[in-house]
Amino acid sequence: MTNHDLEKIVETSDDWITTRTGIKERRIAAENEWTSHMAANAAEKAMKMAGVTAAEIDLIIIATITPDMPFPATACLVQEKIGAKHAAAFDIEAACSGFIFGLEVGQQFIMSRTYNTVLVIGAEKLSSIVDWKDRNTCVLFGDGAGAAVLQNRENSHGLLTAVMGADGEKGDLLVMPAGGSRCPATRASVDARLHYLRMDGKQAFKSAVQAMESAAREAMARCELDITKIKCIIPHQANRRIIDAVAERLGAKPEQLFVNLEKYGNTSAASVAIALDEAVSSGRLSRGDLILLVVFGAGLTWGAAVIEW
Numbered sequence: 034m035t036n037h038d039l040e041k042i043v044e045t046s047d048d049w050i051t052t053r054t055g056i057k058e059r060r061i062a063a064e065n066e067w068t069s070h071m072a073a074n075a076a077e078k079a080m081k082m083a084g085v086t087a088a089e090i091d092l093i094i095i096a097t098i099t100p101d102m103p104f105p106a107t108a109c110l111v112q113e114k115i116g117a118k119h120a121a122a123f124d125i126e127a128a129c130s131g132f133i134f135g136l137e138v139g140q141q142f143i144m145s146r147t148y149n150t151v152l153v154i155g156a157e158k159l160s161s162i163v164d165w166k167d168r169n170t171c172v173l174f175g176d177g178a179g180a181a182v183l184q185n186r187e188n189s190h191g192l193l194t195a196v197m198g199a200d201g202e203k204g205d206l207l208v209m210p211a212g213g214s215r216c217p218a219t220r221a222s223v224d225a226r227l228h229y230l231r232m233d234g235k236q237a238f239k240s241a242v243q244a245m246e247s248a249a250r251e252a253m254a255r256c257e258l259d260i261t262k263i264k265c266i267i268p269h270q271a272n273r274r275i276i277d278a279v280a281e282r283l284g285a286k287p288e289q290l291f292v293n294l295e296k297y298g299n300t301s302a303a304s305v306a307i308a309l310d311e312a313v314s315s316g317r318l319s320r321g322d323l324i325l326l327v328v329f330g331a332g333l334t335w336g337a338a339v340i341e342w
């Protein structure tokens with residue numbers, strides 16, 4: 034769906050969306066394509082790249098705020114779809130920060146020697162919770178999925194550290210008010226459009242820049258790295274202006290940044306997973322390169338991870 038397509042739905046313009054966000058297009062899943070479908074597709078590709086079979090998967094973690102249903106967990110639906118018969122499976126909900134949270138949780142299971150092979154997926158069908166009458170939000174989001182296989186292999190590194198943070202006091206900045214125990218679905222909740230996401234964009238912007246900068250600094254400090262040692266910075270793909278502000282504060286050079294939001298918009302938990310895959314497949318990364326992932330989302334939540342590729 035292009036910005037021009039959106040001009041036909043709400044009062045907006047390609048120029049407004051491009052200058053305020055950098056987004057030109059977003060992907061919209063078909064009506065009969067759910068988060069679990071996109072997650073399973075991404076999982077199959079990741080397993081193929083890693084040379085891992087479904088039988089080897091011990092644990093499936095899906096980060097999502099748009100599960101197929103409130104329960105069962107979308108991870109269980111994906112377990113069935115990919116045939117990972119002996120895998121444990123659960124979802125985590127950390128909004129746009131979910132993929133880094135998932136990587137860290139998966140890594141902990143491997144470090145504790147509980148599991149050998151963990152599949153971490155970020156997947157979202159945000160088009161199903163976006164209010165297509167609200168131009169403040171509907172232009173920003175898109176659908177998609179990305180996945181990674183974590184395994185303890187000889188002579189490999191992977192995730193060196195992950196910083197995670199949260200501030201529940203600012204939970205109201207980005208929220209879907211209804212559909213949970215506080216406000217179950219009623220005719221009134223539907224009429225009041227409470228089943229769509231709502232956002233205070235300006236405040237979210239400010240909080241994002243601060244939280245992403247400090248999380249990135251903490252992750253690099255833990256690894257005794259400065260920004261010049263990072264080959265590729267993969268930030269959460271929400272808004273080009275947020276990315277540029279964070280990069281400037283960190284003293285990063287434009288060529289260190291990986292940005293693909295012009296094609297996808299904000300895909301929440303899928304965002305950095307998709308970008309990581311595109312950075313790899315476009316030849317931006319070689320073995321041994323250091324990558325900095327940095328994310329921010331509803332909760333509020335934030336995180337940063339240093340990966341040795």
Ligand SMILES: CC(C)(COP(=O)(O)OP(=O)(O)OC[C@H]1O[C@@H](n2cnc3c(N)ncnc32)[C@H](O)[C@@H]1OP(=O)(O)O)[C@@H](O)C(=O)NCCC(=O)NCCS
Pocket residue numbers: 044045046049050053054129168169170172232233234235237238241271272299329330331
């Ligand atoms: C949403 C966001 C793009 C708005 O940009 P902004 O620079 O704060 O917007 P501005 O204050 O300059 O403009 C707001 C005006 O544009 C209007 N506007 C909002 N969306 C619009 C759209 N799609 N098209 C045209 N006009 C729009 C508003 O109604 C408002 O008009 P008003 O001033 O007459 O009331 C920006 O705040 C943002 O990206 N925030 C972070 C959001 C985010 O990424 N959240 C997720 C984090 S995981």
